[in-house]
Each structure stands twice: as structure tokens, then as C-alpha cells.
Amino acid sequence: MDSNEWLKRWNDRTLRYAHRCLDPAHPIAISCDRERLSRFDTQIALLSATNLFGRMSPNVVLAFEDAPINAALPWPGTSLHTHILSGMRAANPFGTYQARDLSPMDFRIHIGRGHEGFVVDGTGWNAYVGPGPSPLPEQRDGNGFGAALAVVVAAAQLFRNPFNQITKPFIGNALDWSDTVTHHEHDFVHAPDIGRIHFIGLGSVGSAALYYLGLATRSFIPTLIDMDRIKIHNLTRSPIFIAADCVDETKYPEGGVYKVAAARRFLNEIGISDVVSDPAALHQSVYWREREAGTPDIVVSAANEHDVRYHIEMGYPPVQVYATTGKNWQVALLRHHPGDDACSMCVFPPERSKIPMACATDHVTVPETGEQIDAALPFLSFGAGLMTAAEIVKLALPGFPFSRARVNLNLRTDPIMTATPIPHRTGCTCEQRNKAVHLQMFTGSRYA
Ligand SMILES: [Zn+2]
Structure with missing residues (x-):
């Protein structure tokens, strides 16, 4: 099967549902606050963002430094870059997935607090997507659900209004699913027995x-x-x-x-x-x-x-x-x-x-x-x-x-x-x- 036939089948459901997909020529570059790179919640955001964006577009760039995967995640100690790139290439062997510096061609999505632009932040149960800096309160590390929610909302925004900055910020939480910040974090059990x-x-x-x-x-x-x-x-x-x-x-x-x-x-x-x-x-x-x-x-x-x-x-x-x-x-x-x-x-x-x-x-x-x-x-x-x-x-x-x-x-x-x-x-x-x-x-x- 050639790459055209593959991509047609790969995008089939998106095309049937929305009658369009993201421009494959426009790179999506993921950047990240360097000082938050080792955190569990930040890495949940990076893993889920690259997994999701890598399945929405064949053109994704890792524009953050490499780091070992957090000890509380699966694959502890493995290189984030190696793990993420091999995962994206496994999902789409015909894509262009690479780690490199930002280029003016890129559409940049920033994971963490950020300063400006398209910022995706999550700590505890809370999620923020909008212009930086993120207004979320600092919470202890260990709960990745707010970060994962922020990524899903960011992906929807990116698809809804392709390669445009966000004008209206989103704040919400994955605890009571309301559009407010929750301060309820003390009860969260890390790695609970289900x-x-x-x-x-x-x-x-x-x-x-x-x-x-x-x-x-x-x-x-x-x-x-x-x-x-x-x-x-x-x-x-x-x-x-x-x-x-x-x-x-x-x-x-x-x-x-x-x-x-x-x-x-x-x-x-x-x-x-x-x-x-x-x-x-x-x-x-x-x-x-x-x-x-x-x-x-x-x-x-x-x-x-x-x-x-x-x-x-x-x-x-x-x-x-x-x-x-x-x-x-x-x-x-x-x-x-x-x-x-x-x-x-x-x-x-x-x-x-x-x-x-x-x-x-x-x-x-x-x-x-x-x-x-x-x-x-x-x-x-x-x-x-x-x-x-x-x-x-x-x-x-x-x-x-x-x-x-x-x-x-x-x-x-x-x-x-x-x-x-x-x-x-x-x-x-x-x-x-x-x-x-x-x-x-x-x-x-x-x-x-
Ligand atoms: Zn019934």
C-alpha cells in the first residue's frame, strides 16, 4: 500500500465525520517549560499530546529538551524523545515526526505555564488552555488528569480553528467537571488500587x-x-x-x-x-x-x-x-x-x-x-x-x-x-x- 492510500484510510473516519483534516504540511510543534519537564503531570501532558496530535497530523515536532520518563509513569527512566517518537512512527509510518528546534513555519503549542501564545497547562484536577501565562494555582505533582483534560480541549481547539491562536481561554477541572478551578487535591491517591x-x-x-x-x-x-x-x-x-x-x-x-x-x-x-x-x-x-x-x-x-x-x-x-x-x-x-x-x-x-x-x-x-x-x-x-x-x-x-x-x-x-x-x-x-x-x-x- 502506498503512502497516499495509507493516509486516505488512516484519515477515513475524520474525513467522514468532519469532511476535512488538519493540513499535513503545517508542522505542530510541542514545546514545554524546561523547569517542569520532569514532573509527572507535565509528562502526562506531553505523552498524551504527542500521542493525540501525532494521530491528527502526520507532521509533529518535539521542540523541548529530552528527559528521562518520570519514575511514577510506565517506562521509567526511558528517554522521553525516544519513547514518543517511536510511538508516533508506529501509529503512522508515513508521517514526519522529529525532535528539533522551533522554526517560523511551526504552529507552536506550549505545555506548562508559558508566557504567551497557545498554552496547555494542567496540575491536579485542573486544566487550562489559552494564552499564557497559565493562571492555574500550583498544586502538588502526581495527578495527571487535569493535564490530560487540557490536552483534549487543546486538540479540539486546534481542529476547530486550525492553526489559530485561542481567543477565549478554557478553565475547567476533571473532578466535578465544572468550568472552575478546584482546590480539592488532598484526597487524591497516587497510583490507586482499583x-x-x-x-x-x-x-x-x-x-x-x-x-x-x-x-x-x-x-x-x-x-x-x-x-x-x-x-x-x-x-x-x-x-x-x-x-x-x-x-x-x-x-x-x-x-x-x-x-x-x-x-x-x-x-x-x-x-x-x-x-x-x-x-x-x-x-x-x-x-x-x-x-x-x-x-x-x-x-x-x-x-x-x-x-x-x-x-x-x-x-x-x-x-x-x-x-x-x-x-x-x-x-x-x-x-x-x-x-x-x-x-x-x-x-x-x-x-x-x-x-x-x-x-x-x-x-x-x-x-x-x-x-x-x-x-x-x-x-x-x-x-x-x-x-x-x-x-x-x-x-x-x-x-x-x-x-x-x-x-x-x-x-x-x-x-x-x-x-x-x-x-x-x-x-x-x-x-x-x-x-x-x-x-x-x-x-x-x-x-x-
Ligand atoms: Zn433502564
Whole structure:
């Protein structure tokens, strides 16, 4: 496959969703405050920015000094430059990814406090994107979620108004998902022990959730369930899929490596060896059908196909955390606890055609064939994964929950975050579910 054909397939979903992509000739240069380069939160920003921008553009420059990776991250002590460049080249072998000094041609994005220009800053739960210097309060190092949120917002701004400076700054936080600064940092536990997690669906959102959770902690026991294989058009929306996972789809239309295999490889790489993976549909997976009461502790339900929500809800799930990407540059984060009034089928009814959807899922129609395909922009999938991982980490914090059960992040205009309750849908199948059995299945799990 030549580079033109590759890039066409690589950008396929972005082109279908937005009918454009970033100018590949315009370099995006990432710079960084030298004195903050060794920090955990700064490196989370650098890792996620280069991963995300490297999948939005084939032309990214590292315009910061090299440093060893922070001891609290996976790959401790490795050169940041080496790790980042090899990662970007693995995701797009036809791109131009390099470390060099800034040039006048570059569009510069600065990670840290900065002085002017396009600044992306995050400390603790807080995020800032706008002209420098960043106004965020100094917080102790160790929590990268504010930094990761800032990167997602910055990527959306860059795509919305390509290669232009930001006129209206964004401030928000990943704790209560409001547009204010939070000073609530004392309870955050670095690298928390999460427990057993079932990842149901390892597509773009599920794999992005795994990525952000893996950057925050290696103390969890994952079970991975997904029957799909990786295709080239998946690469731009997942932080862990690489070109070597793909095949020539003209010869092997079903795709390359199983998504669960790529997820398992990522987990092994970051030091998690106790991984169960099952390339099966949920209703066929013994790891779901024959699981013991009280397990797992959390379900990340990041799949929509094969009536998966029906099989989850009828299987008396534990706490569910997931996020979806919508048609209008929207990410919706959702939580369901056993005993709640609303289940996931209250939000996503099995018979979609009969009930207007509060938040459309990310399907677009192929004009030539009328086929419905999944599509989203890279920063929406990364944002959905980030929000899911942040919410999982909060489950064990005193004071949880910090927001209503549903949080919308809208990136089509100036970024807006809003949190609302999830109402029960009259007539939903969950009305027939036995609450006593559900609570019995939940008893013994970590968040019961
Ligand atoms: Zn329901």
C-alpha cells in the first residue's frame, strides 16, 4: 500500500465525520517549560499530546529538551524523545515526526505555564488552555488528569480553528467537571488500587480508557472482551493501536490483530501481566456469563453492538462507567450504580427508532451505500477515554461522587461541561430486573 492510500484510510473516519483534516504540511510543534519537564503531570501532558496530535497530523515536532520518563509513569527512566517518537512512527509510518528546534513555519503549542501564545497547562484536577501565562494555582505533582483534560480541549481547539491562536481561554477541572478551578487535591491517591475491571469493548473509547488508566495506575486486574479486529481507520482514534496491527484490507477485509490482543500488549508493556482477554462477543464470553457474584468491581461498557447493553444489564452488572462520542463534537460520560433508578438501556434503548435519543451515538451514513459506520474525531475518543479513566479513579475517593451521573463535554464551540442526572425511562427492560438479585450479585465487590 502506498503512502497516499495509507493516509486516505488512516484519515477515513475524520474525513467522514468532519469532511476535512488538519493540513499535513503545517508542522505542530510541542514545546514545554524546561523547569517542569520532569514532573509527572507535565509528562502526562506531553505523552498524551504527542500521542493525540501525532494521530491528527502526520507532521509533529518535539521542540523541548529530552528527559528521562518520570519514575511514577510506565517506562521509567526511558528517554522521553525516544519513547514518543517511536510511538508516533508506529501509529503512522508515513508521517514526519522529529525532535528539533522551533522554526517560523511551526504552529507552536506550549505545555506548562508559558508566557504567551497557545498554552496547555494542567496540575491536579485542573486544566487550562489559552494564552499564557497559565493562571492555574500550583498544586502538588502526581495527578495527571487535569493535564490530560487540557490536552483534549487543546486538540479540539486546534481542529476547530486550525492553526489559530485561542481567543477565549478554557478553565475547567476533571473532578466535578465544572468550568472552575478546584482546590480539592488532598484526597487524591497516587497510583490507586482499583480492583477487577471488565473492559467490554476495546475500540477507540475502551482502549483510550485503558491507556489513561494505565498512565495513572498499574494496580488493577483487567478482563478484556471484544470480538473485533483492528483496521487502519481505527488508528487515529485509539492511543494504543499501531500500524503493525493492521493488514492489507483489500486482501483481508476483516482486519488485522484482535483489539483485545493490542490492549493486552499495551498492558504487558506497562507492567500488568495478569490480563484475561477474550476475542468474543459479550453474550458468548464465559468471563461474563460464568463470572462469580461480587466480580468484577467495575464494568467499562464501551461497546454498542450485538445488543451489548442488554446483555450487560440482564447480567446484573456492578458499577458501570463509560463514555460515548456524539455526532456534534460531544462526549458524554455516564455512571450507573446497582440500585440506581436508571440503567444504560434507559439512556440507550434497544429499539432506537422508537425513542428519540438524548445523545446520538457516533454513527454516520456512507452516502454511496447507505451503510451506518462508527465515526468520531480523534480528540473525542481520547476525551471519552480520559473521562472514563478519571471517573474510575475517583470511585475510591472520600466524597465520591463529585458530579451528577451524566457529564457532557461539548467541543463544537467554546468548550462547555455540564452535569445532569440520568432519568429512568418508563417501560425500560430494567423494570423487570430483580433488585434483590442485583444487590446480591453486587455484594462483595469493592464499590458495593
Ligand atoms: Zn433502564
